[in-house]
Amino acid sequence: MGQGKSVLIYSHLIIIIMELTAYLQQQYTPGTAVSYGREIGIFLSNYPQAAAAVYSDLLGYIGVLRQRYGNAQTLNRIVCSIKVYYDYLCYTGQREDHPGRNIWLRDQRSRDVQLQDLFSASELSMLMGRKERFKALFYRNEVLIGLLVYQGLLIGEMASLCVAEIDLEGGTVYIRETAVTNSRKLPLHANQVLPLSAYLEGARAQLLGGRASEALLISQRGQPMQASDISKHVKRRYSGLFPGRKVTAQSIRQSVIANLLAQGHDISKVQQFAGHRYPSSTERYRQDHVGRLQAIIDQYHPVK
Structure with missing residues (x-):
């Protein structure tokens, strides 16, 4: 028994x-x-x-x-x-309360944004328009990287996106709530409209090869791209583009958020853009905070 x-x-x-x-x-x-x-x-x-x-x-x-x-x-x-x-x-609705939400260790590790991994707006623009042998993949890749460069999405948010959440006529994309971010509707950048239109009108169906799916991002094998697929794609596609720095979906998102604050956007607006649950999450990207990191880097890793 x-x-x-x-x-x-x-x-x-x-x-x-x-x-x-x-x-x-x-x-x-x-x-x-x-x-x-x-x-x-x-x-x-x-x-x-x-x-x-x-x-x-x-x-x-x-x-x-x-x-x-x-x-x-x-x-x-x-x-x-x-x-x-x-x-x-x-x-998943198994609990309504979170018993560990307010538990923080006093000896917690630093959550500082790593300055050496950030990219300027002009560097981020270099990620767009990369050559691709197959036209269908070119448009898919432009859509994927555009969601990172212009909306700064998390890979989990990107993997969850459905075609119905892209509004080309209204020029917006709706991002559903996740375990770590709030839902939000963000404007599309002008540079995203053409790739999105070409992808939705033909390239996506070509990748699907007759299969049915509501997912926006489709892999070369005709399956919805998972978060792990997106992460691997970004690392592989942009490896070596900036010597000494790794291009990851996370570093792109961090760069987008930091650049918005550096441009003078109100922190509450940036918090809403990023989907951060708490203002403290956005505070980590302030330029005075990043400037302090720069001073540390200059002290311990001076340019020769």
Whole structure:
């Protein structure tokens, strides 16, 4: 009887992990999704009642972790993973409250925007118009990179976009709420209209090859592009374009947000544009903050 119950609990845990894995792959980069998934799996194995935990339960669990791990980075990684687990439960409607939302470690690692990874507006424009052997892929790639350069979307948001959420006549794109961002409607840039029109009117159907899908971004194999596909595409396509700096979907988004603030846009407007839940998330991109980072870089990595 006891063994049968253990098997049932284990099978239920496997199902949860599979569903959670799909969620993480939609919301985060491949490496982050794997890291979060691993830590959440350990958390659920050690704490079978985690789904019903309250704030005090999590504080007690973290207290045990503090006795076991002395490295702040390790602790923060585990705590972030636990909070993502409850993001998932709220996102899927399994919970209405988030018991870990207000838990922050005093020894948390820096969340500073890395100045060396940022790109100017003129550098971002260099990402557009790259040659492609197949015309259908050219338009798909222009649409994809345009959503990064002009709207600064997260890869999870891009993977979730549907054709119906692009309004060419109104010149807008609607981005649905995710676990980490608010929903919003953003204007399309003039440079996006032609590629989007060509993609939606012919290139997308060519890539689909007769298959049916509501997804906006379609892979060369005719399947909706996942967040991991978008991340790999950006890294591969722009590798080596800026020697010494990596071009990633994250660094492009960060650059777009920082550039808007540098241009004098009101921080509340930039927060709305980026979909940030909290003003503090946008504050990290202020130029006085970035300037402080520049001073640090100049001190420790002076230009010879």
